[in-house]
Amino acid sequence: MGKKEKLPPPEPKNKLFFSFGPDETSFFSSPLYRRWSENSPEEFKKLLPDADPNKPEPETPPLEDHKFFSSMKRAMSSKKEDQQPVGPQPYHVSYGDNGSWFLIWDNGEHDENLRGAYPALLQWMHENQASLTDGSLNVSLGPGGAFFAWCRESCRWDNVPASFTAEIQRMLCQDGWKRRPRRVQFGVNGSYVIVCDDGTWYPHGLEENYEGLMELLTSSGKLKTLSLNAYGADTYFLVSETGNVHWKVPQTWDNLVEDVSNTYMTGHRVRTASVSMDKDLTYTKEPKHGKGKPEPGTMTKWLSGANAALQVGQLVVTADPAQCQHQ
Structure with missing residues (x-):
């Protein structure tokens, strides 16, 4: 032992x-x-x-x-x-x-x-x-x-x-x-x-x-x-210790996961003071055929190219408030 x-x-x-x-x-x-x-x-x-x-x-x-x-x-x-x-x-x-x-x-x-x-x-x-x-x-x-x-x-x-x-x-x-x-x-x-x-x-x-x-x-x-x-x-949900959230769920769950993840991210930013309170994450949507790399301070969601019945998404938190844009 x-x-x-x-x-x-x-x-x-x-x-x-x-x-x-x-x-x-x-x-x-x-x-x-x-x-x-x-x-x-x-x-x-x-x-x-x-x-x-x-x-x-x-x-x-x-x-x-x-x-x-x-x-x-x-x-x-x-x-x-x-x-x-x-x-x-x-x-x-x-x-x-x-x-x-x-x-x-x-x-x-x-x-x-x-x-x-x-x-x-x-x-x-x-x-x-x-x-x-x-x-x-x-x-x-x-x-x-x-x-x-x-x-x-x-x-x-x-x-x-x-x-x-x-x-x-x-x-x-x-x-x-x-x-x-x-x-x-x-x-x-x-x-x-x-x-x-x-x-x-x-x-x-x-x-x-x-x-x-x-x-x-x-x-x-x-x-x-x-x-x-x-x-x-092929369905999962994860949060890293840095606060980033990633998920892959059926389409019927996508709005739910996006909503609760965004709520969590708001709380995470308050707890870690990683983004000033007058800033917020920018929401963008990628075309179905593309998996654009998310920039810091953005939330990017796209359809999975491998399985269009699943939604893939992530919320990425930045340590630099200057990189975040107003909604």
């Missing part, structure tokens, strides 16, 4: 993530904004804190072919003396087989309905109940009964490729984690990506199943989050 390195504290809650599921179910969350698909499981939707009378209406109407609902966090608004404390917020959502789902809250609690699809996961949770109350639990569900569950002191996986097992074992030592996973994403045909707390990432099978994604990952450097669609080929 290798020597255990000193790990940084776990990442703060309420980070950005995007979850894909069967039949185009999805859930998006950022520090400012949440949206989820109408066809998410009913008992799951009832748990979501969307009954806030002070929340604004969505900036974009529901899409005709695929309806979405949104919820704005009150925690980001100015706190008033008479305002009620904000309740737990979703920290991680994972959709799985047979309508199963797993929801983790930012207070460390969780809700789930695995519908008998992941018996080994239920057994591990039962055996490690005492270790799952410190807020370190994370669970990623995948197709064919694949899953990876981990906390500060234990982890469990099943129905995963041999290379996944080998990669996780290299991250472990006798005393625990040498390198701790932040996100684990299962994809189609046994592909996966492991993103660690230090932003490093470990992929498998991406070149064969997600066109252009490996090139994006290589050029993006360290990652904040990455989501793969395990139930639909």
